[in-house]
Every structure is written in C-alpha cells, then in structure tokens.
Amino acid sequence: MQERAKATKSKILKTAIRIFSENGFYGTRIDGIAAAAGVNKQRIYAYYNNKEGLFEAALAYVFEEVSLFSEKTLEQAVREPENLTSLLLTDFMNLHDRYPYFWRMLAWANLNKDVRADSILDIRAGQDRMIEKAFARAREKGCVKDISLTAYIFGLMAVSFFYHANRKTLSMTFSSGIYTPAGREQLMEQLISLFQVSSR
Amino acid sequence: MQERAKATKSKILKTAIRIFSENGFYGTRIDGIAAAAGVNKQRIYAYYNNKEGLFEAALAYVFEEVSLFSEKTLEQAVREPENLTSLLLTDFMNLHDRYPYFWRMLAWANLNKDVRADSILDIRAGQDRMIEKAFARAREKGCVKDISLTAYIFGLMAVSFFYHANRKTLSMTFSSGIYTPAGREQLMEQLISLFQVSSR
Amino acid sequence: MQERAKATKSKILKTAIRIFSENGFYGTRIDGIAAAAGVNKQRIYAYYNNKEGLFEAALAYVFEEVSLFSEKTLEQAVREPENLTSLLLTDFMNLHDRYPYFWRMLAWANLNKDVRADSILDIRAGQDRMIEKAFARAREKGCVKDISLTAYIFGLMAVSFFYHANRKTLSMTFSSGIYTPAGREQLMEQLISLFQVSSR
Amino acid sequence: MQERAKATKSKILKTAIRIFSENGFYGTRIDGIAAAAGVNKQRIYAYYNNKEGLFEAALAYVFEEVSLFSEKTLEQAVREPENLTSLLLTDFMNLHDRYPYFWRMLAWANLNKDVRADSILDIRAGQDRMIEKAFARAREKGCVKDISLTAYIFGLMAVSFFYHANRKTLSMTFSSGIYTPAGREQLMEQLISLFQVSSR
DNA sequence: AATGAATGAGCATTCATTCAT
DNA sequence: TATGAATGAATGCTCATTCAT
Numbered sequence: 141m142q143e144r145a146k147a148t149k150s151k152i153l154k155t156a157i158r159i160f161s162e163n164g165f166y167g168t169r170i171d172g173i174a175a176a177a178g179v180n181k182q183r184i185y186a187y188y189n190n191k192e193g194l195f196e197a198a199l200a201y202v203f204e205e206v207s208l209f210s211e212k213t214l215e216q217a218v219r220e221p222e223n224l225t226s227l228l229l230t231d232f233m234n235l236h237d238r239y240p241y242f243w244r245m246l247a248w249a250n251l252n253k254d255v256r257a258d259s260i261l262d263i264r265a266g267q268d269r270m271i272e273k274a275f276a277r278a279r280e281k282g283c284v285k286d287i288s289l290t291a292y293i294f295g296l297m298a299v300s301f302f303y304h305a306n307r308k309t310l311s312m313t314f315s316s317g318i319y320t321p322a323g324r325e326q327l328m329e330q331l332i333s334l335f336q337v338s339s340r
Numbered sequence: 341m342q343e344r345a346k347a348t349k350s351k352i353l354k355t356a357i358r359i360f361s362e363n364g365f366y367g368t369r370i371d372g373i374a375a376a377a378g379v380n381k382q383r384i385y386a387y388y389n390n391k392e393g394l395f396e397a398a399l400a401y402v403f404e405e406v407s408l409f410s411e412k413t414l415e416q417a418v419r420e421p422e423n424l425t426s427l428l429l430t431d432f433m434n435l436h437d438r439y440p441y442f443w444r445m446l447a448w449a450n451l452n453k454d455v456r457a458d459s460i461l462d463i464r465a466g467q468d469r470m471i472e473k474a475f476a477r478a479r480e481k482g483c484v485k486d487i488s489l490t491a492y493i494f495g496l497m498a499v500s501f502f503y504h505a506n507r508k509t510l511s512m513t514f515s516s517g518i519y520t521p522a523g524r525e526q527l528m529e530q531l532i533s534l535f536q537v538s539s540r
Numbered sequence: 541m542q543e544r545a546k547a548t549k550s551k552i553l554k555t556a557i558r559i560f561s562e563n564g565f566y567g568t569r570i571d572g573i574a575a576a577a578g579v580n581k582q583r584i585y586a587y588y589n590n591k592e593g594l595f596e597a598a599l600a601y602v603f604e605e606v607s608l609f610s611e612k613t614l615e616q617a618v619r620e621p622e623n624l625t626s627l628l629l630t631d632f633m634n635l636h637d638r639y640p641y642f643w644r645m646l647a648w649a650n651l652n653k654d655v656r657a658d659s660i661l662d663i664r665a666g667q668d669r670m671i672e673k674a675f676a677r678a679r680e681k682g683c684v685k686d687i688s689l690t691a692y693i694f695g696l697m698a699v700s701f702f703y704h705a706n707r708k709t710l711s712m713t714f715s716s717g718i719y720t721p722a723g724r725e726q727l728m729e730q731l732i733s734l735f736q737v738s739s740r
Numbered sequence: 741m742q743e744r745a746k747a748t749k750s751k752i753l754k755t756a757i758r759i760f761s762e763n764g765f766y767g768t769r770i771d772g773i774a775a776a777a778g779v780n781k782q783r784i785y786a787y788y789n790n791k792e793g794l795f796e797a798a799l800a801y802v803f804e805e806v807s808l809f810s811e812k813t814l815e816q817a818v819r820e821p822e823n824l825t826s827l828l829l830t831d832f833m834n835l836h837d838r839y840p841y842f843w844r845m846l847a848w849a850n851l852n853k854d855v856r857a858d859s860i861l862d863i864r865a866g867q868d869r870m871i872e873k874a875f876a877r878a879r880e881k882g883c884v885k886d887i888s889l890t891a892y893i894f895g896l897m898a899v900s901f902f903y904h905a906n907r908k909t910l911s912m913t914f915s916s917g918i919y920t921p922a923g924r925e926q927l928m929e930q931l932i933s934l935f936q937v938s939s940r
Numbered sequence: 941a942a943t944g945a946a947t948g949a950g951c952a953t954t955c956a957t958t959c960a961t
Numbered sequence: 962t963a964t965g966a967a968t969g970a971a972t973g974c975t976c977a978t979t980c981a982t
Contacts, residue, residue, distance in 0.1 A: 145962065164451060166366035170956060180964045182958085191956065247451055250508045251364060251444060260512045285538060290516050291530035298502035299495060306501070308450045312460045316490050330491035334534045338485060342982080345945060370973060380947050385974065545941065564851060566766035570977060580943045582979085591977065647851055650908045651764060651844065660912045685938060690916050691930035695899060701906070702898035708850045712860045716890050730891035734934045738885060742961080745966060770952060780968050785953065 149187045151177045156198045161244040165195050165252050192254065200259035202245045206235065207267065214270040221278035225296070225335040229328060232300040243305050282337055292335065299331050349387045351377045356398045361444040365395050365452050392454065400459035402445045406435065407467065414470040421478035425496070425535040429528060432500040443505050482537055492535065499531050549587045551577045556598045561644040565595050565652050592654065600659035602645045606635065607667065614670040621678035625696070625735040629728060632700040643705050682737050692735065699731050749787045751777045756798045761844040765795050765852050792854065800859035802845045806835065807867065814870040821878035825896070825935040829928060832900040843905050882937050892935065899931050 141149075155177035160168050170191055174181040188194040209217075213231045217224050236243050249255050275292060278284045284292065303310075307319065317323040341349070355377035360368050370391055374381040388394040409417075413431045417424050436443050449455045475492060478484045484492065503510075507519060517523040555577035560568050570591055574581040588594040609617075613631045617624050636643050649655050675692060678684045684692065703710075707719065717723040741749070755777035760768050770791055774781035788794040809817075813831045817824050836843050849855050875892060878884045884892065903910075907919060917923040 142962075148962085162453070164364060164366060166364060167452070169954085171954090180962095181956095182964065183962085185957070186962085244451065246506065246509055247447055250506050251447055251451075252367070253362070257508045257512055260509055285534060287530040287533060288526075290514060290518065291527055294502075294510075294514070294518070294527065295499060295531060295534060298498045301506070302494075302498035302501055305505075306446065306450050308457045309446055309460055312457055314490060314494070318490065318494070326488075327491055327494065330487040331495060333487060334485060334495060337538050342944065344981090348945080369971085371971090380945095381973095382947070382975080383945080386945080391973065542941075548941085562853070564764060564766060566764060567852070569975085571975090580941095581977095582943065583941080585978070586941085644851065646906065646909055647847055650906050651847055651851075652767070653762070657908045657912055660909055685934055687930040687933060688926075690914060690918065691927055694902075694914070694918070694927065695931060695934060698898045698902035699895060701902055702894075705905075706846065706850050706901070708857045709846055709860055712857055714890060714894070718890065718894070726888075727891055727894065730887040731895060733887060734885060734895060738937050742965065744960090748966080769950085771950090780966095781952095782954080782968070783966080786966080791952065 148179055148183055152179055152184055152187060152194070153197060153201055155179075156194050157202060157241055157245070160195055160198050160248065161202075161241040164248045165191070165255060168195075170194075195255060196259055199245050199249050199255070199257070202241050203260050206239065206242050208232070208235075209267060209271070214267065214274060217274040218270070218277060221274070221281045222283045224274055224278040224283060225332050229296050229300060229332055232296055233303070233328070236300055236304040240304070243301055246301075247305055284335055285337055295335065303327075345387075348379055348383055352379055352384055352387060352394070353397060353401055355379075356394050357402060357441050357445070360395055360398050360448065361402075361441040364448040365391070365455060368395075370394075395455060396459050399445050399449050399455070399457070402441050403460050406439065406442050408432070408435075409467060409471070414467065414474060417474040418470070418477060421474070421481045422483045424474055424478040424483060425532050429496050429500060429532055432496055433503070433528070436500055436504040440504065443501055446501075447505055484535055485537055495535065503527075548579055548583055552579055552584055552587060552594070553597060553601055555579075556594050557602060557641055557645070560595055560598050560648070561602075561641040564648045565591070565655060568595075570594075595655060596659055599645050599649050599655070599657070602641050603660050606639065606642050608632070608635075609667060609671070614667060614674060617674040618670070618677060621674070621681045622683045624674055624678040624683060625732050629696050629700060629732055632696055633703070633728070636700055636704040640704070643701055646701075647705055684735055685737055695735065703727075745787075748779055748783055752779055752784055752787060752794070753797060753801055755779075756794050757802060757841050757845070760795055760798050760848070761802075761841040764848040765791070765855060768795075770794075795855060796859055799845050799849055799855070799857070802841050803860050806839065806842050809867060809871070814867065814874060817874040818870070818877060821874070821881045822883045824874055824878040824883060825932050829896050829900060829932055832896055833903070833928070836900055836904040840904070843901055846901075847905055884935055885937055895935065903927075 152173065156168075156173050159173050159176060162168075168191075170181060170184060173194070174184060184194060188197055209228060209231050213227050217227045220227070249257055249260075271293075272289060275284070275289050279286065303318075303324075311319060318327050352373065355373050356368075359373050359376060362368075368391075370381060370384055373394070374384060384394060388397055409428060409431050413427050417427045420427070449457055449460075471493075472489060475484070475489050479486065503518075503524075511519060518527050552573065556568075556573050559573050559576060562568075568591075570581060570584060573594070574584060584594060588597055609628060609631050613627050617627045620627070649657055649660075671693075672689060675684070675689050679686065703718075703724075711719060718727050752773065755773050756768075759773050759776060762768075768791075770781060770784055773794070774784060784794060788797055809828060809831050813827050817827045820827070849857055849860075871893075872889060875884070875889050879886065903918075903924075911919060918927050
C-alpha cells in the first residue's frame with residue numbers, strides 16, 4: 141500500500157472511531173464519516189468493505205490503543221502494595237476521562253447484536269504478569285481483600301465504567317452530587333476502601 | 341380515551357420497549373414497531389408524537405415498572421442484617437436477568453445524546469426509608485463496611501449492571517468463565533465479601 | 541337542518557375560505573381546517589363530501605359575497621360620469637385591499653386543474669343595468685374612451701387584479717415604489733387617464 | 741461537473757418547470773418529477789437540496805429564459821413609434837401563449853408564502869435602454885398617452901397577464917367570447933386604443 | 941349531530957452501496 | 962488511488978378519508 145493510501149485509511153479509521161463512539165452503529169452515516177475525514181466515500185468501501193467492517197475495525201483499534209494500566213502505574217503498584225487499589229482505580233478513571241471513546245465503543249458493541257466482538261483482545265494483554273505480581277504482593281501484605289484477581293479487576297472495572305457510562309441517568313437518580321469533583325473524590329475513596337481489609 | 345384506544349396505546353408502548361431496548365433509538369424503525377404491535381403506524385404519532393416521544397415514554401415506563409428491590413427482599417434485609425449485601429445484590433442481579441429491558445434502555449439512553457432523561461425518576465423512590473433502615477441496622481451490627489449508603493448502593497448497582505451490560509466484551513476479556521453458573525456464583529460471592537467487614 | 545348544524549357548517553366554510561385562500565387547494569389540510577374551525581373533522585365530510593367539494597363551496601361563497609361595485613359607487617357614477625373610471629377603479633382596488641380572499645381564491649382556482657369553476661357566477665350579476673347605464677352616460681359625455689363595456693371592465697379588472705396578485709414579483713421587477721402609498725396613487729392616476737379621452 | 745451530471749441536472753430542471761408550473765409547489769411530487777425526468781430521485785436532492793430549492797431554481801430559470809420583448813420587436817418599435825403599443829402587447833400576448841410556464845410560475849410564486857422571490861431578476865434587464873428609447877420616441881410623436889414608462893409597461897403587463905391567468909374564471913364571467921380568436925382580436929384592439937392619444 | 945379511533949396510500953428525504961471515469 | 966455520479970430500498974412522518982360509538 142502506498143503512503144497516500146495509508147494516510148487515507150488512517151484518517152478514515154480515526155474519524156470512524158470518533159463518530160461511531162459518539163453516535164453508535166446505527167446513528168452513524170458513512171457519508172458523515174467520509175465528509176468529516178475529508179475522504180471520498182468510496183475509499184471506505186475499498187478499505188473496510190462495509191459499515192460493519194469499519195465499525196469492527198474501529199472497535200478493535202480502540203482496544204489495541206488502550207492499555208488498561210500505564211507502565212508507570214504498574215511499576216509504582218509493585219513498589220507500593222498498600223496503594224494498589226487506589227493507583228489502579230485512579231488510572232482507570234483517568235483513562236475513561238481522557239479517552240471516552242473506549243467505554244462508549246464498548247457500550248455500543250455490547251448493545252448491538254449486529255456487531256461481532258471477535259476482534260476484541262484482552263486489554264490486559266501483555267500486562268498480565270505485572271498485574272499479577274503487584275496483586276500477589278498486595279495480598280500477601282494484607283493490603284487487599286482475599287479475593288481472586290478476576291473479581292478484583294472486575295470490581296474496579298465495574299465501578300469506573302458504571303460511573304462514566306451511566307452519568308446521564310445517575311445524575312437523575314443520585315441526588316447527592318457524585319459528579320462534582322468533591323463528590324467524586326469522596327465516592328472513590330469509599331469504593332477504594334471496599335477493596336481493602338478493614339480491621340473494623 | 342376509549343377502551344380500544346387504551347389497548348392500542350398500550351400495545352404500542354409494550355412493543356416499543358421491546359424493540360427499542362433491543363436495537364436502540366437509531367436502530368429501531370417505527371414501521372417495525374407498528375408491524376410488531378399489529379397497529380397502524382399513524383397511531384404511534386397520534387399517541388406519542390414522534391419517535392423521540394415514543395422512546396422517552398418507553399424509557400419512563402421501564403423506570404416506573406422497575407422497583408430496585410422487592411418488598412420481600414427489603415423486609416428480609418431488615419430482619420437479617422448479616423445478609424443485607426447478599427440479598428440486595430441477588431435481587432438486583434435477578435432483576436437484570438428477568439428484565440433485561442432495564443439495563444438496555446438505561447444504556448441506550450446514556451449513550452444517545454438526543455435522548456432526554458428528564459422523565460427518569462429515582463428508581464428507589466418510595467423505598468428509601470426501608471433501604472436506609474436496613475442499611476443502618478446492618479452497619480450498626482458491623483455487617484457492612486463503614487461507607488455511605490450512596491457509595492454502597494452505587495457499588496452494588498455498578499457490579500450488577502456491569503456484569504450484564506458488558507457481557508459480550510467481558511466474555512472475550514475474562515478467560516475465566518464468569519458467565520457460567522458456577523463462575524458467576526463464585527464471582528458474586530467474592531464481590532459480596534467486598535462489602536463486608538473482614539476480620540483478617 | 542338544525543340550528544347547531546347550520547352554525548357548524550358555517551364555521552367550516554368561513555374557516556375554509558380563510559385557509560384555502562391562504563394556502564391553496566394542495567397546501568391546505570382538512571385537519572387544519574377542522575382544528576381552526578373548532579369542529580370535528582368528520583363534519584366536513586358530512587357537509588361537503590370531500591376536499592374538492594369544500595373548496596368549490598368556498599370559491600362559490602367568495603364569489604357570492606363579492607359585489608364588484610358597491611351600490612353607492614354605482615349611484616355616484618351615474619351622477620358623476622366624469623369620475624366613472626376613477627370611482628370604479630378605486631372601488632375595485634379597495635375591494636382587493638379589504639377582501640384579499642377574492643383574488644387569491646380566483647388565482648388558485650385558475651391555476652388548479654382539479655378545480656371546477658362551474659359554480660362561479662358573474663360577479664356583476666344584478667348590477668349589469670346600473671353599470672351599463674353609467675357607462676353609457678359617461679361615453680355619451682365623452683368622459684371615457686370609445687370602447688366596449690367588456691373591454692372597459694376587463695381593463696379595470698386587469699390592473700387592479702394584477703397590482704394585488706403579483707405584488708411579490710412586481711416588487712422585484714419595478715424598482716420604482718409602486719407599493720408605497722404615493723407610488724400607488726401616482727400609478728393609479730396614470731392608469732385612470734388611460735381610460736379617458738385625451739385632448740392632446 | 742461531468743457531462744453526464746450536467747445532463748441529469750438539466751433534465752431535472754426542465755421537468756421541474758413543467759410540473760411545478762402545472763401543479764404548483766404543494767401539488768407537485770418529487771417522485772413525479774423524478775419519474776417524468778427519468779432520473780433517480782436522489783439526484784434531485786444532490787443537485788437542488790430540497791423541494792424548495794428546486795422550485796426556486798425553476799422559478800429563476802423561467803425568469804432568465806424569458807425576455808419580455810424580442811429584439812426584433814424592439815427594433816421595429818423604434819422604427820415605427822405609431823405601432824409601439826400594438827407591437828409590445830402582441831409580443832407579450834404571444835409570449836404567454838407560447839410559454840405558459842411563465843405566468844403560471846409567476847402566479848404560484850406570488851400565492852405561495854413559502855416561496856422566496858429573491859432569485860427573480862428584472863425581466864427587462866438589458867432591454868431597458870431600447871424600451872426607454874422606443875417609448876420616448878413614441879411619446880414625442882404623440883403616439884402614446886402622456887404617462888410614465890412604468891405605468892405604461894404595468895398596463896401592458898396587466899392586461900396580458902390577466903387575460904391568460906384568469907381564463908378559467910373569466911370564461912364564466914364574460915359571456916362575450918373574449919377567448920375566441922375574433923373576440924380576443926377585438927378586445928386587444930380596444931385595449932391598445934387605451935394607450936393611444938385619442939383626438940376624440 | 942357529533943366525535944374519537946383507525947387506516948392505507950403517500951411524501952419529502954436519507955442512506956448504504958455500486959458504477960464509471 | 963481517487964472521485965463524482967447513480968441507485969433502490971428505506972425511513973420518519975402526513976393526509977384524506979372511513980369506521981364505530
């Protein structure tokens with residue numbers, strides 16, 4: 141593939157991620173992506189076959205791009221087992237703050253029966269070792285509850301995803317301001333405490 | 341409104357909930373709803389103004405229909421503070437199992453920028469007292485961690501919602517079978533333990 | 541027909557005239573008329589059969605209601621033959637000013653191939669004698685050009701109709717302000733002079 | 741724009757003029773135009789945005805195409821001032837005979853409140869000089885009444901437009917046959933005489 | 941006489957996709 | 962590789978008209 145073609149293909153994908161994540165599969169128009177990318181509509185079909193192909197490519201790319209935790213965080217987590225939960229949750233929350241494409245694409249993909257998730261890889265791919273190591277150390281030292289890594293990660297993912305993905309409705313449900321900076325801070329602290337061993 | 345009209349309107353709403361929750365706002369066709377409901381398309385516009393009106397009515401209805409917790413559960417929870425978390429989480433998981441419209445509509449509504457969530461009420465409406473009472477007792481007795489009710493409920497909602505709403509992608513991510521009966525059981529147990537005070 | 545029915549029928553017709561004249565046959569909605577008249581849609585079909593029937597009834601009514609010239613004007617015209625043209629044209633212009641339904645219904649009816657004009661009567665019906673008499677006197681006295689009454693009336697109708705019916709486009713065409721009070725006055729004076737014998 | 745596209749666009753416009761002028765804005769269906777033009781409906785939206793855009797384009801085109809008077813007529817009018825009125829009126833009448841799109845589009849545009857007439861140009865554009873010259877000569881020579889050019893043109897336009905545009909209703913109103921060849925001839929002669937200076 | 945409910949054909953407009961250059 | 966042109970099946974919504982009470 142030529143340089144120019146690569147650039148075109150990349151522009152398409154980047155734009156597709158943005159628009160699909162905003163509007164979902166059905167809410168997105170191929171014309172819209174082509175226009176926003178400044179690319180001829182036909183190129184989309186040349187490179188991605190059809191709308192579904194483009195969506196799946198966008199979904200896969202988002203997953204590839206996202207590392208659940210940053211290297212730095214993991215290193216720090218190994219060094220400071222007592223802060224493990226706090227570090228990981230903060231990292232995850234920040235990820236969602238900075239890169240909302242992720243939870244949105246995730247949500248669309250899960251809702252849409254036409255979308256195949258085959259292309260999705262484990263986001264922890266390549267980080268498993270480090271995570272396991274950090275978690276093992278923390279548990280040894282009694283810094284986290286005695287649960288499986290799966291449950292631990294599941295819990296952290298759940299609260300950070302839920303916090304972001306249900307903002308609109310939760311704003312109506314919870315009168316207390318969990319979406320103010322202070323409210324969020326407080327909520328997170330209490331959630332973090334769940335994962336820790338409490339002496340009572 | 342005549343009897344016949346009521347029936348028509350109701351048939352439309354029921355069908356709308358089913359199809360909207362399945363396919364979302366953009367993925368749903370008014371023609372499809374009319375056909376599935378066995379109703380003349382025009383009636384939808386007569387009763388619900390337009391597609392958005394129908395979606396919002398469907399969303400509101402789902403929220404009204406759902407009680408976060410059953411009466412029975414709450415009563416039991418007051419009597420058995422040590423089982424509070426287990427009872428509530430089970431109830432919530434069952435709700436999502438039996439009535440998937442709920443989390444799906446919730447998810448669509450949160451993703452879709454065109455949908456207003458004004459009509460959404462606090463699902464705990466009317467149950468606040470009981471929940472507070474049960475929670476207060478459980479905390480007094482040292483059966484739950486020392487966190488706010490908001491954080492407690494948030495945590496429970498988060499894990500049950502996340503478990504259901506991200507099934508497709510989580511199946512790819514977690515190689516361990518959290519969607520097998522046994523895997524689910526185990527995961528839930530460990531999650532419940534998070535909310536409890538640990539002696540360790 | 542009962543009193544109530546008469547009132548309903550009349551309300552429908554009045555409203556129909558207003559809305560049809562504004563929007564034409566195709567631009568008008570039966571629903572719109574029913575709503576504006578505060579009447580049940582079904583009544584329209586009961587009394588006027590269908591949309592075409594209602595339009596034709598409205599057209600006929602407008603023609604019946606309009607007298608090309610007022611009694612007073614005609615009497616004065618007989619007395620003042622030298623002012624005949626001025627009196628008649630002024631009268632006609634005023635009619636169009638005050639009752640725009642007339643030229644608009646006329647225009648719609650002429651444009652629309654679906655509308656039959658059978659029901660239209662000669663608007664001069666009943667005034668023929670007086671007009672003829674006034675015109676004959678004026679011609680005898682050399683106050684009007686030596687043309688047929690038909691041509692005379694045609695000319696007067698033409699300019700007054702044209703002035704009103706082509707306002708939108710004439711405003712673009714004629715830069716000189718024939719739609720300002722002064723411009724109109726001047727134009728009318730000059731047009732009146734056309735009908736008069738000039739010594740020059 | 742490619743050759744093919746130009747042809748398509750032109751076919752659409754020509755057909756639109758025909759059908760719009762026949763049925764007006766509301767009476768015309770985009771489907772009908774597409775079918776009659778043998779063109780895919782979507783092309784209409786590609787080239788003219790929407791129904792209104794197409795109507796305005798049709799209106800503008802009709803105005804551009806029409807020259808109020810032919811070159812030949814104007815030249816002859818300068819040479820034969822005594823025939824000015826006759827030449828111009830005949831020309832105008834012929835225009836309406838041959839090109840009924842003109843008065844019909846004019847009439848629809850004036851009636852329809854949704855249609856903007858911005859795109860309409862002065863139909864006399866480019867002919868002003870010649871007309872003024874011919875008119876000035878005729879007036880000098882005492883061949884036309886002593887009125888403004890505006891009033892003169894207005895009068896000629898009025899009678900020719902009125903004759904054509906109100907045919908359906910005038911046929912009912914004037915029992916004398918102004919729409920027979922002989923009747924028309926006679927009417928025109930008398931109308932022409934209005935514009936001329938009469939010795940009495 | 942009056943009205944609410946229902947209908948089916950229609951209507952402007954859009955969209956994913958393919959064709960031709 | 963790139964692009965403008967074309968297509969046919971939708972898609973949300975409306976309308977004249979009829980039915981049932």
